[in-house]
Amino acid sequence: MTILTALAVLGCLTFLLAFILIVANKKLQVREDPRIDAVEQMLPHTNCGACGYPGCRPFAEALVSGKVLPGKCSVSPDEGRAAIAKFLGVGIGAEEKRVARLACGGGNNVALNRARYHGIQSCQAASLVSGGGKGCFWGCLGYGDCEAVCDFNAITMNTFGLPVVDIDKCTACGDCVEACPKDLFSLHPISHRLWVNCKNLEQGEAILEECQVACTACGKCAMDAPDNLISMINNLPVVDYSKNHQTQIPIQRCPTGAIVWLDDKLGIIKGAESKKIIRKGQRQEGIS
Amino acid sequence: MKPESFWHIFINASLINNFVLAYFLGICPFLGVSGKKETAMKMGGAVTFVMVIAATCAYGINLLLIAVGAPFLQLISYIVVIASTVQLVEMFIKKMSPALFRALGIFLPLITTNCAILGLVLFQTNKGYGFLESIVYALGAGAGFTLALMLMAGLREQLDFAEVPEVTKGTVLTLLIAGILSLSFMGFAGLGG
Structure with missing residues (x-):
């Protein structure tokens, strides 16, 4: 009998908490622009800061929001910058090296x-x-x-x-x-x-x-x-x-x-x- | 037995029976996150927050367990509740304040395994605290934890510039200070018990 109580209580508790977490996960999900991840993948991951942003991810965020153009990244090869520009539908904004x-x-x-x-x-x-x-x-x-x-x-x-x-x-x-x-x-x-x-x-x-x-x-x-x-x-x-x-x-x-x-x-x-x-x-x- | 006043509970949890320096709970963050005052303060804040929520939940769970006649399930239920609470808090902070979320970083999920929190909910049940008393107890414990962390961080910041013997550098020195701090906190025993 005791075993059944334990099973029941813990089972209920687990399901209840799991349910709360699932709901919370759905409700509280932070929606990020999926393009940020995609653009970050295309960047060189050096986090060098040459673009003036703290790293590649903040630069990707700025790129997606349209604040800068891909040309600001001086580390990417030309093809990389062109790919990002094409992906976002913006100009490369080429800057002199x-x-x-x-x-x-x-x-x-x-x-x-x-x-x-x-x-x-x-x-x-x-x-x-x-x-x-x-x-x-x-x-x-x-x-x-x-x-x-x-x-x-x-x-x-x-x-x-x-x-x-x-x-x-x-x-x-x-x-x-x-x-x-x-x-x-x-x-x-x-x-x-x-x-x-x-x-x-x-x-x-x-x-x-x-x-x-x-x-x-x-x-x-x-x-x-x-x-x-x-x-x-x-x-x-x-x-x-x-x-x-x-x-x-x-x-x-x-x-x-x-x-x-x-x-x-x-x-x-x-x-x-x-x-x-x-x-x-x-x-x-x-x-x- | 005369019920303890809230003030008494608070002082008891924060100073006399300080969780870190008297009960030796939560030593891991005490040694790990006490390098800088700034992070120590944030960690203390996060732990206090989770303590209050965990204490509230544990109070409810305890009532439920007593109602169905299975108080032996306390320990395991508390673990489950604390883990999910931390998850929930993490999601909530990520949604509401990305800046705070980034500042707390890895400390936030690590609170799940902080024994000070499990200790808190077990003590509170053993002492038979009511709802409000539990919350005050949690606040006191959190304040005590923050105080210990801040004291340690301040000392360590000073000692970074001090000349110490070669053998005591690093972890050794940290543990020595922890011991001395703990000894000095024993002095609060005179305030009550």
Whole structure:
């Protein structure tokens, strides 16, 4: 008899609760647009944040609600963006590919250290100790924080201890921009080829003791550039990219090769009058 | 026996017989979710909420079980009720406040297996509390749980910056603090029993 009571009570209880849960599940179901899941499937799942949203899912929600266009995702291949655009019946909204650009040319073949740093091998740590050991206060420290933080393996450190960005792999997510304690990285459309490859704010040639490719603020590039394309601000040339900047004239007379032309295939092109540095090893103190 | 006042029940559940530090119930979230004050507060809130609902349901179930003469089914019925309540609460919060749902995250479904809640409903039945008394008891237990979690989280936040011996770092230190906290809560025994 007791067993029957137990069975009956528990049976009733279970069915009652199951019923409540089923009803609640139906009533309280949160209806989400099924397209959000579909669009999220088509996105690259990297959650890198390059689009300006916290991850791929919020971006998918924004896409479905029509706030953005698929072109904002810089990681998807073109076919992926086209597929999303077709699925949602919107334009791709293609944006020009952007990449991270480094504003320092001071590898250890041209730049000197004024102190030896023996701490944790990271730029963030080194920069806390009087700005790191580099002769130029503004220059790349070369411990590769940017290489470590890049999720896409787009940054590799070259033999001179400078990061090199693989523009095919770079998605302009901005992680390296945040990682660099010297603020050397910035995101630029790939068409920005006229490039100031230095962040040194000191005027004069004294800096050349520390780094042979530093900008000495001589101002020749600003003088040569057509249409006031370049202005000198804080002892550095600043390119006004809103003007026509597809010209190699400004780089020609640069004595140190601090302003350069970035070519997709040939790499960094320096002006005709910039001094040639062919040193393959590390620059030693006392040799200039 | 003179019926206990609500105030007495509340103080008893929250301080004198604190669920975490005196009964050692709900140690899992006490150690797991006490890293940050913010999450500790939210966890405490969620547990209190489920405690109140579970206490209400358990009161009803207990009446039913006594009516059909099967009080030995208390334990198993409570487990079933608590599990479904948590499910229901989860669905409800997801529908009503997606922000809160996201903030609570995995803690919400994990309350299902929180022994402090099962302990609460069993104690309340054993003590023979009425409907209102049960609710006050649940509120007190929840407040006590939140208090313990917040104390622990505050201490752990401070200790993150303190120099502690190498051997005591991490879980060891957490357990040591838990022990000392528990000892200090024994001091509340003088308030009543």
